[in-house]
Amino acid sequence: MTPSFSSTVHHGPIRRARPRRTLLMAAAATLTGALLAAGCAPSNSDSASTGTAAGAGGSAGGSGGGAASADGPVTLTVWSWRVEDTAAYRKIFDAYQSKNPGVTVNFKAFKATEYNQILATGLSGSDGPDVPQVRSYGQLQATLAAKSLVPLDDTLDLKGWDPTIVASAKGKADGKLYAVPFAQQSVQLYYNQDVFSANGIKPPTTWKEFQDACAKLKQAGVTPLAIGGKDDWTLPIVHEAVAASRFGGKEFAAAAASGKKNFTDPNWTASIQTVADLKQYMPDGVTGVPLTDAVTLFATGKAAIFPGGSYDLAMLKAANPDLKLGVFQMPVVDGSPAGATPTTAGWADGNFGVNAKSKNVAAAKKLVKWMSTKEFGQLVVDEIKQVSAVPGVTFSDPVMKQMSDFYAKNPSPYFLLTDFRYGTPSGGELFTKGMVNVLLGKQSPAQVGTDMDKGLAAWFKPQQ
Amino acid sequence: MRMRLGTAALFVLPALVLFGVFILYPMVTAFSYAFFDWQGTSRGAFVGFKQFEALFTKPPFTTDLPRALLHNIVFFLATIVLQNSIGLGIASLLHSRASTRRALQTLFAVPYLVSPLVVGYLWSLLLSPAFGPVNTLLRKVGLESWALPWLGDPTTALPVVILISVWQWIGFPVLLYGAALGGIPEEFSEAARVDGARPSQIFRRIKLPLLLPAIGTVSVLTFIFAMEAFALPYAVGGSTGNPGGATDFLSLLFYRTAFDSGATDAIGTSSALATLLFVVIFGGALTATWVLRRQERRLLG
Structure with missing residues (x-):
């Protein structure tokens, strides 16, 4: 029967439309999307990029409004990725405007995840901001490489500032200062005061007390450590909060940054093991737990301790406004190098600089200089609720004050970010991969260090 | 003749200009970026294939x-095997149920209408070890x-991602195969039945060969879909x-390189x-x- 059927088919009424060409067109069309994503990145000054820059600048209100005569009215445009702080920044700049008649500060915030692209486009065109908020450390270098910012060594005087923080605003290649850091972040352990007191626990002062507290909490059915390992970018922060003393804090950080020690150092390996040993006190299946679940566990009293950054404070308060929060610094881990102290790691996570293409460079410099004063720093603390990087500001929130005090007393740089993010793969990225695998039991802590050294060798060339 | 060619060119011109400005130019620009050195957003020297070597x-x-x-590739193969064979099975079962076919096809296509980002988010909530109902149910x-x-x-993790994807997109082959099955004249099957063919024979020897163009279309589209999977992962x-x-x-690696790395030569x-x-997907689709x-x-x- 087959022949007759196949001949029917052959001469039959079914004519297939040409699938080939349509499919290839579909392939081409869908791929254009991926290519466009790359194609949108602007080049130096061709017509396409100025076109998009004009678009972005237009939505921001532009900066050309107040052309620069020496004393005439000036409009300065400030760009930022902190959409949630827009109202606070408007208030802050109102204070500046009232003291500097003739200056109007136009604050415009963009979505954080899209900010890098918008800023790159804005800075390459002629309608960018006068004062852009820029990233820190390694993330700043692409902006500097494009020569988009004005050096500010003569404008700013940051003596008395923490060098770790100031380094966030410097060019790696030329060592010049290009911006003023607006806030500092630090890493510590938050705890739920009610859960602690219900279980008769105080913030631990020794490693043994910490371990006993964890064991007691677990016995009582409370998850001791709220960690969301599925959002694996939190793991370097957990490691730093828990085990910084074990690898030797700032001494090791300095040795690693100068290339005297590498990540196969036994103390580094042991610090990873320290985190791995605490897995029993983390939520079950920790590598599958999203950060939001960890926060929920902590905010509802189902977990007692949340290792996190100072930037988490607002989020934790929002998750449960009635939460009685406390913070503590991890006591020195047993077996730490001689002379180790409890330490709090810190870094700066953003800066304000001056656009090299600004029409109002002088006025912009003046505004940025003001951002390095205590007046601005205090406004950042009071209005934006961030720990300002300006020395000498005061805190009304006890938790914020405590965090700032911890860092002031025993600071260490969060060095995977401050020193090992100047190339790809970054130190944090390599560590994160390894730490997940250690928690999954797929890799040994020593292997993590070996992989880090191998990956970093691609770009990390310390001057010895 | 020359006159006619000119007139024809005139008619094609507007479409050609639009295609050139909105598709060709951005694509060629993106290609060209790959051959230069980059310092942030300023373009450096021509470096040939250095970026590709990297x-x-x-x-x-x-x-x-x-x-x-x-x-x-695993995602593609698993999708072909699971999604398309299950889809074909469902489509041919639905085909024999004339009264409820429409409603059931719609039901199978419902997850297809939800954004993969939402689907991914919902499933990660369902599968969360701390609060997820899936594990709670399993324990119960x-x-x-x-x-x-x-x-x-x-x-x-990867098998789960594949299964979520199959769950979401199963409506796609069901609809396409459903339409293709509807295009096969009923007389063929009838004639075969008269000749004494069993249902399985009818499927294998009549319907399947006639479905081949549809299977090809679905396979190539699946290849493109799998190679550029982004939203769900x-x-x-x-x-x-x-x-x-x-x-x-x-595509995640692309995303990290372009948007997350912050490297000075990220654009290149x-x-x-x-x-x-592009070459892999275009070449693959062409070969397939x-x-x-x-x-x-x-x-x-």
Whole structure:
């Protein structure tokens, strides 16, 4: 029967439309999307990029409004990725405007995840901001490489500032200062005061007390450590909060940054093991737990301790406004190098600089200089609720004050970010991969260090 | 004749201009970016294939690129096998139920209407080890040992992503095969039945060969879909494809290189990666179409 059927088919009424060409067109069309994503990145000054820059600048209100005569009215445009702080920044700049008649500060915030692209486009065109908020450390270098910012060594005087923080605003290649850091972040352990007191626990002062507290909490059915390992970018922060003393804090950080020690150092390996040993006190299946679940566990009293950054404070308060929060610094881990102290790691996570293409460079410099004063720093603390990087500001929130005090007393740089993010793969990225695998039991802590050294060798060339 | 050609060109011109400005120009620009050195957003010297070389010689690409490519291929093969065969099965079962076919087809296509980002988010909530109902249910019915951190363990994460994807897109082959089955004249089956063919024979020897063009279309579209999978993996595993890169895909690697790395030469390397991706998908689709057409001719000719 087959022949007759196949001949029917052959001469039959079914004519297939040409699938080939349509499919290839579909392939081409869908791929254009991926290519466009790359194609949108602007080049130096061709017509396409100025076109998009004009678009972005237009939505921001532009900066050309107040052309620069020496004393005439000036409009300065400030760009930022902190959409949630827009109202606070408007208030802050109102204070500046009232003291500097003739200056109007136009604050415009963009979505954080899209900010890098918008800023790159804005800075390459002629309608960018006068004062852009820029990233820190390694993330700043692409902006500097494009020569988009004005050096500010003569404008700013940051003596008395923490060098770790100031380094966030410097060019790696030329060592010049290009911006003023607006806030500092630090890493510590938050705890739920009610859960602690219900279980008769105080913030631990020794490693043994910490371990006993964890064991007691677990016995009582409370998850001791709220960690969301599925959002694996939190793991370097957990490691730093828990085990910084074990690898030797700032001494090791300095040795690693100068290339005297590498990540196969036994103390580094042991610090990873320290985190791995605490897995029993983390939520079950920790590598599958999203950060939001960890926060929920902590905010509802189902977990007692949340290792996190100072930037988490607002989020934790929002998750449960009635939460009685406390913070503590991890006591020195047993077996730490001689002379180790409890330490709090810190870094700066953003800066304000001056656009090299600004029409109002002088006025912009003046505004940025003001951002390095205590007046601005205090406004950042009071209005934006961030720990300002300006020395000498005061805190009304006890938790914020405590965090700032911890860092002031025993600071260490969060060095995977401050020193090992100047190339790809970054130190944090390599560590994160390894730490997940250690928690999954797929890799040994020593292997993590070996992989880090191998990956970093691609770009990390310390001057010895 | 010359006159006619000129007139024809005049009519084609507007479409050609639009195509050139909105498709060709951006694409060629993106290609060209891959051949230059970049310092942030300012273009440096022409460097030939250096950026492409970096994709094969420099970390993180030396480890991440082969891994991501492997995951794309596994994703493609699993989707072909699971989604398309289940889809074909459902379509032919529905085909014989004339009264409820429409309603059921719609039902199968419902998840298809939800954004993959939303689907990924919902499933990661359902599968969360701390609060997720899936594991709670498994514990309640005594399958304690099955209550795994589904998306937190590299051995289960990729299969789970594939299953979520199949769950979401199953309506696509059901609809396409449904339409193709509807295009096969009923007389063929009737004639075969008269000749004494069993239902399984009718399916294998009549319907399947006639469905071949549809199968080819679905396969090539699945290939393109799988090679540029982004939204679902991103929603489930984030831009790093966690846990530990177990759900990493090529488009996530592109995303990290272009938007997350902050490297000064990000534009160059990411353009090179995009170009490579284009070549792989375009070449793959071309080859697949060619092979399928040949098969088709051999079977039908």
